[in-house]
Amino acid sequence: MALHIGRRRRTTTEEAPARRPRPWPRRRPAAGDAGKTAVVERKTPRWRRSRPNPISAMIMAAGWAAAAVLALGMLLTWGDANPGNALVDAVLDAGRWLATPFHDAFTRTDPEEQLYINWTLAAVVYYVLARALSWMTRF
Incomplete structure (x- = not known):
């Protein structure tokens, strides 16, 4: 039975x-x-009225990809993945490159905690920026 909130x-x-x-x-x-x-x-x-055109769709895809790479890098760091693995190393290098502008936004004594906070901030900023640019390029 479905729950209807606010409706009788x-x-x-x-x-x-x-x-x-x-x-x-x-x-x-x-x-x-x-x-x-x-x-x-x-x-x-x-x-x-506006529909996403190919340019706005590519901008959103880039924002999602940046956020996904940063989230995957945080997940691999949290899971103590082997940094000697080529795939893990590539994801962490891409994440470090994407998070460069946010490198010392927040400083903590624990380097992993600092990585989680700064990379989360970077992922949110990239997604919001992509969302805004995608909206502005719609016709």
Whole structure:
């Protein structure tokens, strides 16, 4: 049974509540027609009309990839993966390169804790930046 928060489930004996009329489409008289009415459709907002184009999709993919590399690097560090492995070394090198601007944003005595905090900050910033740039490049 599904949980409905804020709604009461109607039984068959209850009547449906009366619906209020929507404020759109508004009816306004046209300039030349005194007795006739014209329907004016409301335009949807620009952010709902826009669709992702290939450029904005690539920007979002780059943001997701940066966040994923940083998250994978944190996961490998947390799991004490062997840094001598080529795959682990490549992921950690890419993560270090991506987190370079955030290297000393927060300093801690424990180097792993410092890595987790700074790399999380880097991942969030890259994702938010990609999201904003992707939104701005939509047509």
